Amino acid sequence: DAGVTQSPTHLIKTRGQQVTLRCSPKSGHDTVSWYQQALGQGPQFIFQYYEEEERQRGNFPDRFSGHQFPNYSSELNVNALLLGDSALYLCASSLGTGTGQPQHFGDGTRLSIL
Amino acid sequence: AQSVAQPEDQVNVAEGNPLTVKCTYSVSGNPYLFWYVQYPNRGLQFLLKYITGDNLVKGSYGFEAEFNKSQTSFHLKKPSALVSDSALYFCAVRDLIRDDKIIFGKGTRLHILP
Numbered sequence: 284d285a286g287v288t289q290s291p292t293h294l295i296k297t298r299g300q301q302v303t304l305r306c307s308p309k310s311g312h313d314t315v316s317w318y319q320q321a322l323g324q325g326p327q328f329i330f331q332y333y334e335e336e337e338r339q340r341g342n343f344p345d346r347f348s349g350h351q352f353p354n355y356s357s358e359l360n361v362n363a364l365l366l367g368d369s370a371l372y373l374c375a376s377s378l379g380t381g382t383g384q385p386q387h388f389g390d391g392t393r394l395s396i397l
Numbered sequence: 398a399q400s401v402a403q404p405e406d407q408v409n410v411a412e413g414n415p416l417t418v419k420c421t422y423s424v425s426g427n428p429y430l431f432w433y434v435q436y437p438n439r440g441l442q443f444l445l446k447y448i449t450g451d452n453l454v455k456g457s458y459g460f461e462a463e464f465n466k467s468q469t470s471f472h473l474k475k476p477s478a479l480v481s482d483s484a485l486y487f488c489a490v491r492d493l494i495r496d497d498k499i500i501f502g503k504g505t506r507l508h509i510l511p
Contacts, residue, residue: 287440316499325487325501339498354485361499373440383429383448383491388440 287389340369374378398486403502418473420488429491
């Protein structure tokens with residue numbers, strides 16, 4: 284039973300570029316949430332997707348956008364990259380929304396901006 | 398707004414001794430509380446959750462947590478620490494009534510001394 288998988292593992296970009304990160308949820312899960320974890324900090328909620336729609340959003344600018352596909356996988360897109368976007372980006376999946384079920388996390392994508 | 402506080406950046410415990418990692422929370426409705434652990438270069442692993450019921454919650458790897466509504470605390474505990482417990486621990490709160498966001502604390506680094 285595959286858990287949450289994220290790709291790529293590591294990524295290096297320069298300021299102003301655009302990046303797409305990918306996530307496949309745990310088998311049986313239909314909800315995907317994205318988090319940004321800066322060095323030495325706890326994960327910060329970016330947004331959550333359910334039924335291919337953005338359901339909740341944290342305090343992140345519109346440069347951060349996402350998508351969920353019919354197979355429940357998801358992408359996180361970041362435009363006009365800034366140095367401050369350097370972080371570990373975590374994807375988490377769960378079953379349904381508002382259920383209180385724990386989220387299962389992938390190992391993340393380490394994004395470095397030069 | 399909901400929030401989580403982990404007052405200790407680091408906790409040092411001798412192997413075999415009991416350990417406690419502190420967490421306090423603030424949420425408008427009924428709290429759904431979680432503990433996660435993160436090992437180096439990995440995502441977050443779910444340890445345990447409190448939604449309702451018994452105030453003492455048992456989780457993975459021998460960990461448990463005590464929910465205290467009057468003190469708005471949810472401290473993580475283990476009777477006998479192992480060196481392999483050394484990791485970064487995150488407390489998180491979820492308000493299913495207000496929204497479905499998960500808010501994480503900044504984390505506490507647990508260092509078990511052999």
